Amino acid sequence: MPGANSAAKMTATPVTRVLGVSALxxxxxxxxxxxxxxPPDVIQGEAVRMLYVHVPSIWIAYGSFAxxxxxxxxxxxxxxxxxxxxxxxxxxxxxxxxxGVVFTAITLITGMLWGKVTWGTYWQWDARLTTTVLLFVxxxxxxxxxxLPAEPTVRSRRAAxxxxxxxxxxxxxxxxxxxxxxxxxxxxxxxxRRPEITGEMYWxxxxxTLAVTILATWLIIHRYRVIRLEELRDEEGLEALIASRLNxxxxxx
Amino acid sequence: MSEVATVVVGWGITFVALATYxxxxxxxxxxxxxxxxxxxIEQSDVEKDTSATTDS
Numbered sequence: 001m002p003g004a005n006s007a008a009k010m011t012a013t014p015v016t017r018v019l020g021v022s023a024l025x026x027x028x029x030x031x032x033x034x035x036x037x038x039p040p041d042v043i044q045g046e047a048v049r050m051l052y053v054h055v056p057s058i059w060i061a062y063g064s065f066a067x068x069x070x071x072x073x074x075x076x077x078x079x080x081x082x083x084x085x086x087x088x089x090x091x092x093x094x095x096x097x098x099x100g101v102v103f104t105a106i107t108l109i110t111g112m113l114w115g116k117v118t119w120g121t122y123w124q125w126d127a128r129l130t131t132t133v134l135l136f137v138x139x140x141x142x143x144x145x146x147x148l149p150a151e152p153t154v155r156s157r158r159a160a161x162x163x164x165x166x167x168x169x170x171x172x173x174x175x176x177x178x179x180x181x182x183x184x185x186x187x188x189x190x191x192x193r194r195p196e197i198t199g200e201m202y203w204x205x206x207x208x209t210l211a212v213t214i215l216a217t218w219l220i221i222h223r224y225r226v227i228r229l230e231e232l233r234d235e236e237g238l239e240a241l242i243a244s245r246l247n248x249x250x251x252x253x
Numbered sequence: 254m255s256e257v258a259t260v261v262v263g264w265g266i267t268f269v270a271l272a273t274y275x276x277x278x279x280x281x282x283x284x285x286x287x288x289x290x291x292x293x294i295e296q297s298d299v300e301k302d303t304s305a306t307t308d309s
Contacts, residue, residue, distance in 0.1 A: 012279075046260055047260065049264070050264075105270070109263070109270075110263045113254075113259050116259065117254070215275075218275075219278060222275075226282045229285040229289065233288060
């Protein structure tokens with residue numbers, strides 16, 4: 001089917017194919033390291049293996065939301081000056097936010113499961129958990145705002161402002177365990193502080209972060225291209241609608 | 254739920270969620286590409302080139 005093959009070219013290039021295969025291989029190795037090679041924890045036992053999906057997921061979510069904010073600032077600065085009205089930055093912001101929401105959801109689910117075996121409860125309205133769920137809901141709102149019917153530039157501008165407001169919560173989530181007394185443990189790794197974990201656990205966590213970063217990069221690139229295709233489809237649909245209206249008007253006179 | 258079962262469920266949900274989202278993104282791209290007839294345009298270009306070569 002030539003159509004399907006050519007359409008696939010719009011979202012896949014040799015670079016993204018290599019990136020996709022690398023992501024697949026990297027996550028497979030991550031599973032081997034996280035589930036088999038790394039040792040169980042002295043206190044937490046086997047449950048510590050949740051660390052390798054839970055922690056990289058929230059780091060990727062932070063990174064994605066940072067990319068959304070940076071792109072939104074660039075969009076707001078350049079939307080009036082550039083010929084394409086900075087649409088590139090708007091697309092990048094949207095694709096990164098969606099990937100960030102997926103990883104935030106994974107963080108919440110894995111965190112709840114981990115909490116059940118270590119704290120004895122799935123949920124507690126403490127500072128870290130509450131701010132994380134708030135982060136998830138605000139970015140869901142951001143994605144909903146991007147779908148509201150409005151003139152594209154106006155809609156993108158509103159979304160960019162909301163992205164900047166939503167990002168204020170990211171440092172609050174991260175430092176909530178330092179600022180308030182919470183059930184959640186302090187950060188496993190933090191700049192300027194001795195790591196809470198060492199040896200094979202430390203390297204497995206770093207490797208898992210790398211693997212998930214490759215996957216997230218691949219997803220953001222693909223989602224960006226799909227947003228571009230959605231825009232093209234909408235533009236074509238609008239042009240067809242205008243043409244049919246014009247034909248109708250000419251016919252009636 | 255035991256520790257091992259929790260780990261299996263947690264990792265399982267993570268992989269299923271990421272695989273589902275990745276598949277959705279790829280299929281949506283292919284679907285819209287087909288809707289736009291990008292393939293048809295490229296195919297007709299190829300046919301044009303081929304007939305030009307044959308004519309000469």
